[in-house]
Amino acid sequence: MLLRDAASIVRSKNAGPFWLTVDVFFTDADAFEAAQSSALLTVAGVAAAYGVPAESVKGVFWDERVRGVKVSLLRWSSSSDPFCSDLFGAHLHSPLADSELV
Secondary structure (H helix, E strand, O other): OOOHHHHEEEEEEOOOEEEEEEEEEEOOOOOOOHHOOOOOOHHHHHHHHHOHHHHHHHEEEOOOOOOEEEEEOOOOOOOOOOOOOOOOOOOOOOOHHOOOOO
């Protein structure tokens, strides 16, 4: 199952000019637990999904109260780069959302 099929919301945004944050929310406990036990939503899994070194992933932060997870990673180009394809980071969640929860 793809992350985007298990989650109710997958969104990304800039967390400053050099960092990206991806927020993922789940509507039910089963989907949340499946995602939490998945290898995808780990530092190594996120790095593989984006094709970046694990050192570029600041962390994967879980919150059971809202059935959500926040992923923070270093942007591969700053939001001020004139050749940046996504100034606000609003579409940079796709590599993670389109990955398998395994």
